[in-house]
Amino acid sequence: MVWSEQDAAWADGIAVAKQYAAAHEHFLPPTAAVREGHPIEVWAKNARAAARRARENEELRAAGRPVRSAAGSMTQARRDELDAIDPGWCPAxxxxxxxxxxxxxxxxxxxxxxxxxxxxxxxxxxxxxxxx
Incomplete structure (x- = not known):
């Protein structure tokens, strides 16, 4: 039984990201990359956007400014998972x-x-x- 569709999709994406990184020694797939039927570049692009949103929110909080919304931002635990695969997955x-x-x-x-x-x-x- 799947308790959370988002968590299941994340687990699938992480599994494919690990496979891609193992095969290519990095996790920066090209634009049209698909692995095992999974559009891994689209997943990676969305993950980078969520990580950047989280980073921007952290910077706002550190500056004492209000954060409009945390919606769409990535948790630190998920960023850590991707950092373990490739520290350069979400370049500035x-x-x-x-x-x-x-x-x-x-x-x-x-x-x-x-x-x-x-x-x-x-x-x-x-x-x-x-x-x-």
Whole structure:
């Protein structure tokens, strides 16, 4: 019996997130990523939005300002679950930048060299191009 649809959906999402991270060594799935029929990028995008909302609420409380609503924000326990999978899952900066960073990091760790002039690097069929 499912007591909470939200908790069940969270558990399913976490399971898929763990599988994705195990396969790719990070949890920043590309836009159209689907794993086992689960649209993991949509789930990740929604999780990042909820974590950012929680972070904004914490900053408002710390500044002594009122918080309009906690609706849609993520609990610390859930953020901790995702941090355990990949501490970089919810970067403060744009996720496109984070994906590029991860691709270049993987490329360099695989003994790849970076171009000396502006250009593209392709890693695991994903293109690193900071200007794109």
């Amino acid at each position: 900066w744009d996720t496109k930048w984070q994906r590029c960073y991860r691709l270049v990091q993987d490329h360099v760790q695989a003994d790849g060299t970076l171009p000396e002039a502006a250009g593209d690097v392709v890693v695991r069929s994903e293109r690193y191009s900071p200007a794109a």
